Amino acid sequence: MTNDLVLDETQLLAALRERDEAAFVTLVRRYHGPLLRLAMVYAGSRAVAEEIVQETWLGVLQGIDRFEGRASFKTWLFRILINRAKTRSERERRTVPFSALASSEAGGDEPAVSPDRFLGADHPDWPNHWCAPPTSWGASPDQLLLSKEARDLIGGVIAGLPPAQRQVITLRDVDGWSAEEVCNALDVSETNQRVLLHRARSRVRGALESYFGRE
Amino acid sequence: MSTTDAQEMTCKELVELVTDYLEGALPPATRARFDEHLAGCPFCTTYLEQMRQTVKTLGALPDASIPPAALDALLGHFRKWR
Numbered sequence: 001m002t003n004d005l006v007l008d009e010t011q012l013l014a015a016l017r018e019r020d021e022a023a024f025v026t027l028v029r030r031y032h033g034p035l036l037r038l039a040m041v042y043a044g045s046r047a048v049a050e051e052i053v054q055e056t057w058l059g060v061l062q063g064i065d066r067f068e069g070r071a072s073f074k075t076w077l078f079r080i081l082i083n084r085a086k087t088r089s090e091r092e093r094r095t096v097p098f099s100a101l102a103s104s105e106a107g108g109d110e111p112a113v114s115p116d117r118f119l120g121a122d123h124p125d126w127p128n129h130w131c132a133p134p135t136s137w138g139a140s141p142d143q144l145l146l147s148k149e150a151r152d153l154i155g156g157v158i159a160g161l162p163p164a165q166r167q168v169i170t171l172r173d174v175d176g177w178s179a180e181e182v183c184n185a186l187d188v189s190e191t192n193q194r195v196l197l198h199r200a201r202s203r204v205r206g207a208l209e210s211y212f213g214r215e
Numbered sequence: 216m217s218t219t220d221a222q223e224m225t226c227k228e229l230v231e232l233v234t235d236y237l238e239g240a241l242p243p244a245t246r247a248r249f250d251e252h253l254a255g256c257p258f259c260t261t262y263l264e265q266m267r268q269t270v271k272t273l274g275a276l277p278d279a280s281i282p283p284a285a286l287d288a289l290l291g292h293f294r295k296w297r
Contacts, residue, residue, distance in 0.1 A: 019297040021290070021293060021294075021297070024289075024290075024293050025286070025290070028281060028286065028289060029280070029281060032278065032279065032280065032281040033277075033278025033279050033280075034278070036279055050282075050285060053285075054285060054288065054289060057289050057292070058292055061292065061293065061296045062296075111230075111231070112230045112231055112233070113227075113230045113262075115227070118225075118226060118227045127225065128225035128226060128227035128228065129225055129226045129227070129256075130226045130258045130259075133226075133258035133261070133262075134258065134261050134262050134265055135261065136261050136264070137265060137268060141268060142268075142271075142272075145268060145271075145272040145275075146272065146275055150272070151276060151277070154272065154273065154276065155276070169273065173270050173273035173274055174273050174274065174276055176274060179238065190240075194234055194235060194238060194240060197234055197238075198231070198233070198234035198235070201234060201266060201269055201270065201273075202230075202233075202234075202266075204269050204273065205265050205266055205269040208265070208268075208269060208272070209265065
C-alpha cells in the first residue's frame, strides 16, 4: 500500500469515528471487491458471501471506536470477515480447518505442466527438456489478457480450483497480500503457502496458454 | 553439494521451481542453477515470462462494485449506529 493511501485511510477512519457517512461509503466501496472474493472462499454461494460482507461492515461499526490502529485497517477488516465466515461455516458444520485443507492439497504430485510436453528422462541428448515448449504470447499481450473473455476465463479457473489453492491465489495475486499476511491470516506454513500458490498459478497459466492457442 | 545440485537443471525441474524463484525462496545454489538454465533456454525464458504475465493479469482483475441494495442496507445500519 502506498503512503498516500495509508494517510488517506487514516483520515477516513478518523472521519468514520466522527460518524461521517461519506467516509463509510468510501471504505465500503474500496473494500467491497476484496471482501467479497475472500468471503466467496468460505461461502457456498454468492448470496451467502454478500451476507458475510454485510456482517463484516456491521462488525466494523461495532468495533471502530475500539480499533487502535496497531494492525492496519485492512488486516483488522479481513480478520473480522474471516472470523464471521468461520463462525458461520461452523454453524453450517463445514469445519475442516484451513491448515488441514492446505496440508492435504499441498501433498501429492501435481505437475505444473503436463509431463507429456517434456522428452523422456531417458532421452540421450535432452532428458526432461521441452518437446512441446510454450510459445510467446506476443510482445504486448496485456490488452488481450485484460479482455472480458480472458477475465471470465480466469474467473472460471479460479472458481474451479481446490479451495485452499483458490484462497491463496485470491489473496496473494488478485488482492495483493504478502506471503506473510496470507500465512498469518490462514494459519498455513510458508512452504504450503508457496506450494498452493504455485499450483494455482500454474493452472491459470495453463488455461491462458490454451486461450492463446498453442502452436 | 550433492551430485544432483551440481547437475544442469532440466526444463521439467525448472517449471516446478518458478514460484519459489519469483518469491525469492530458492537456496543460492539452486538459484544459480536456475539462472544458468534460463540463460541458455529460450523456452523456459518464455515460460517464466508467461508466469509473470499471469500474476500481473491476476492483479489487474476488476473489482465487483457493491450492489445498490446492499449499499442501501448498510447505510440503514450506519444511520442507526450513528
